[in-house]
Amino acid sequence: MRFPDLADRVSAIRSRIDEAIVRGGHGQRVEMIAITKTHGVDAVRAAYEAGLRKVGENRVQEALSKMDEADVDVEWHLVGHLQRNKAKFAKRFALIHSLDTPRLADALNEAGLAEGSPLRVLVQVNVSGEESKGGFSASDLTSFAPSLAAMSGLDVVGVMTMAPYGAREDVLRATFGGAREAREALQHAGLTRACELSMGMSDDFEIAVEEGATMVRLGTILFGART
Ligand SMILES: *Cc1c(COP(=O)(O)O)cnc(C)c1O
Numbered sequence: 122m123r124f125p126d127l128a129d130r131v132s133a134i135r136s137r138i139d140e141a142i143v144r145g146g147h148g149q150r151v152e153m154i155a156i157t158k159t160h161g162v163d164a165v166r167a168a169y170e171a172g173l174r175k176v177g178e179n180r181v182q183e184a185l186s187k188m189d190e191a192d193v194d195v196e197w198h199l200v201g202h203l204q205r206n207k208a209k210f211a212k213r214f215a216l217i218h219s220l221d222t223p224r225l226a227d228a229l230n231e232a233g234l235a236e237g238s239p240l241r242v243l244v245q246v247n248v249s250g251e252e253s254k255g256g257f258s259a260s261d262l263t264s265f266a267p268s269l270a271a272m273s274g275l276d277v278v279g280v281m282t283m284a285p286y287g288a289r290e291d292v293l294r295a296t297f298g299g300a301r302e303a304r305e306a307l308q309h310a311g312l313t314r315a316c317e318l319s320m321g322m323s324d325d326f327e328i329a330v331e332e333g334a335t336m337v338r339l340g341t342i343l344f345g346a347r348t
Contacts, residue, residue, distance in 0.1 A: 123163050123164070123167065124163070124164065124167040124171075124343075124344060124345075127167050127168070127170070127171040127343065127344075128170070128171040128172065130171075130342070130343060131153070131171045131172060131173060131343070134153065134326075134339065134342065134343075135153070137326075137327055138151050138153070138326070138327070138330055138337065140327075141326075141327040141328075141330035141331050142330055144331050145330060145331035145332060145333065147331075147332075147333040149318075149333060149334075149335050150335060151330055151334060151335055151336070151337060152175060152335065152336050152337075153173060153175065153336075153337055153339055154175045154176070154177040154198050154200070154319075154336055154337065154338045154339065155168040155173045155175065155176050155177065155339060155340075155343055155344075156176075156177045156178070156179070156200065156322075156338050156339060156340035156343075157176055157177070157178060157187065157340070157344065158177075158178050158179045158180065158183065158201075158340065158347070159347040159348065160344050160347070162187050162190045162191040164344050165187055165191040165193060165195065166191055166193055167344075168195070168343070169191075169193040169194070169195055173195070174194075174195050174196060175195065175196045175198060175215075176195045176196070176197055176198065177197075177198040177199070177200045177218070177338055178197070178198075178199060178200070178201070179199070179200050179201025179202075180201055181199065181203065181204075181207045181210050184197055184199060184213075184214070185210065185213065188213065196215040196216075197213065197214050197215055198214060198215060198216045198217075198218060199211070199214045199216070199217045199218060199219065200218045200219060200281070200319075200338055201219060202219055202221060202255055203217060203219055203220075203225060203229075205224060205225055205228040208225070208228040208229050208231070208232040209232055211229055211232055211233075211240050212232065212236050212240060215241065216241045216242070216243065216278070217229070217240065217241070217242045217243065218242075218243045218245065218281040218319050218338075219243070219245045219255065219256075219281065220242045220243065220244050220245060220275075220277075221244075221245040221255040221256045221257065222255075222257075223265055223268070226265075226268070226269060226272060226275065227272075229242060229274065229275060230272040230273075230274035230275050231274060232274065233272075233273075233274025233275055233276075234273065234274035235274075236274075239273065239274055239275055239276040240274065240275055240276065241276045241278055242275055242276065242277055242278070243277075243278060243279045243280055243281040243317060243319050244256075244257060244262060244269070244277060244279075244280050244281070244303070244307065244315075245257065245280075245281045245282065246258075246259065246262055246280055246281070246282050246299070246300055246303040247282070248282055248295070248296045248297075248299035248300055248303070249284065249285050249288075249292070249295075249296050251285055254283055256281075256282065256283075257303075259299060259302065259303055259306070262303055262306060262307070263306050263310075266306060266307055266309075266310030266311075266312065267310050267311070269307070269310070269312060270310050270311040270312050276314065277307065277312045277314065277315050278314050278315060278316065278317050279304055279307075279315045279316055279317025279318055279319065279335070280300050280303045280304045280307065280315065280317070280318055280319070281300075281318075281319035281320065282296060282297070282299070282300035282303075282319075282320045283320075283322070284296040284297065284320070284322075284325055284329075286324075287324070288325075290328060293325050293328045293329075294328060294332060296320075297318075297320050297321075297328065297329050297332035297333070297334065298332055300318055300320050300332075301318060301332060301333045304316075304317075304318055316335070317335045317336060318333050318334050318335050318336070319334070319335070319336040319337075319338065320332070320334045320336075320337070321334045321337040321338065322337070322338055322339065322340070322341075323339055323340060323341040323342035323343075324341075326339060326342075
C-alpha cells in the first residue's frame with residue numbers, strides 16, 4: 122500500500138482542524154477535500170479507505186479518468202480552472218470551486234439550464250490581486266453578484282480563494298478574511314445559499330479555519346510531495 126499511515130494522518134489533521142475552529146471562534150463545520158492531483162487512483166482509494174469521501178482534482182481530464190478507474194463512492198470536486206469548452210463536464214462534479222470569470226459563469230449557467238438542474242459552484246475570489254491567480258477581485262465580484270443571482274442554472278454555494286504561496290501570517294489572514302467578506306457580499310446580493318468558504322491548503326489550513334473556512338483542500342499533507 123502506497124499511503125500506509127493515511128488514516129492516522131487524517132485523524133491528526135482532524136484534531137488540528139477542530140482546535141483551529143475553537144481558536145477562531147466561528148463555530149463552523151469544516152470538511153476536508155483530499156486533493157489527489159498528479160497521484161494515481163491508489164490515492165483516491167486510500168482516501169476512501171481512510172474515511173474521506175470528498176476528492177478534488179485541478180484538471181478535468183485527469184479527474185474524469187480517475188472517476189472511472191477508481192470506482193469508489195466519493196464526491197468529486199473540481200478545484201482548478203475550468204475552460205469554457207469543458208463546461209459540459211461540470212455535471213460530473215459535486216462542486217466546482219473555480220468559477221473565475223463572467224464568461225465561465227455564462228457557460229456554466231447554460232450547462233445547468235440544459236441539464237435541468239443547477240450546477241453547484243463556488244465563486245473564486247482573488248483577494249491578494251496576484252496576477253498568476255484567477256478569480257474575481259472583491260469589487261468585480263460585488264458588481265457581478267446581481268447577475269450571478271439571476272442565473273438559475275447555477276447554485277452558488279459560496280466562495281473559494283487561494284492565498285499567496287508561503288505568505289506571512291498577516292497576509293494569510295487578510296486574504297482569508299477578504300474571502301469571508303466576499304461571501305457576505307454574495308449573501309447581501311441575494312445569494313442566500315452562499316455559505317461555504319473553500320480556503321486553506323497543506324501549509325495554511327489552520328489559519329484558514331481560524332478565519333472561517335468550511336472546506337480545506339489538502340494534498341501534500343495527506344499524500345506527500347507531488348512529483
Ligand atoms: C494542489 C491544490 C491544493 C492542494 O495543495 P497542497 O498544498 O498540496 O495541500 C489545493 N487547492 C488547489 C486549488 C490546488 O490546485
